[in-house]
Amino acid sequence: HNNHNQYTLPAASKLSAQPKKSIMISQEYEALLQSALEDQSQHYEGEISRLRSELASSNMQQQHQHTQVSDRESREIHALQKDSERLKHDVDRLSSALLEAQTKEAKHRSMSQRLLREQSIGKELLAKIREETLAEHKSGRTRMEDLEMQISDLNANLRMMSQFAKNEELKQAQIFGTAGGGEKE
Secondary structure, three states, X not given: OHHHHHHHHHHHHHHHHHHHHHHHHHHHHHHHHXXXXXXXXXXXXXXXXHHHHHHHHHHHHHHHHOOOOOHHHHHHHHHHHHHHHHHHHHHHHHHHHHHHXXXXXXXXXXXXXXXXXXXXXXXXXXXXXXXXXXXXXXXXXXXXXXXXXXXXXXXXXXXXXXXXXXXXXXHHHHHHHHHHHHHHO
């Protein structure tokens, strides 16, 4: 029984190492994704700030010069505003996807832990059943050997009683023969 425990401990540690490795990979993935999202966010916020300051500067120059923005500049500003909105949407979408992935990962981790617990309980139950079955088998074998011994003893006893009965018949036959012989004389 002690040898059984020595063999199951390394297997259990391997099984528990798998979820830890999965958790570490998941955490590293989350950190990389978060870092990439923050880098993108900072870059485009910097671009937006730069463009706003350029726009503000341009507006101030326009007010001083009382000139209108050229069509090309207006299109560029409009395109940058669209890009900014698109990037904000992408950040929101990626944040939602990250949250969804984290939720799924947590569910999978929970299910994995539950399955590992159930597997451990199942192994313990199987070991207990094997132990009980072996004990029951040993007890049954001992009982069978005892019954076979009793049967052998009973058979020997029957043979002896049969032998005694035959001997008793022989004794009585001799007695009757002797008694009968004595009466004739």
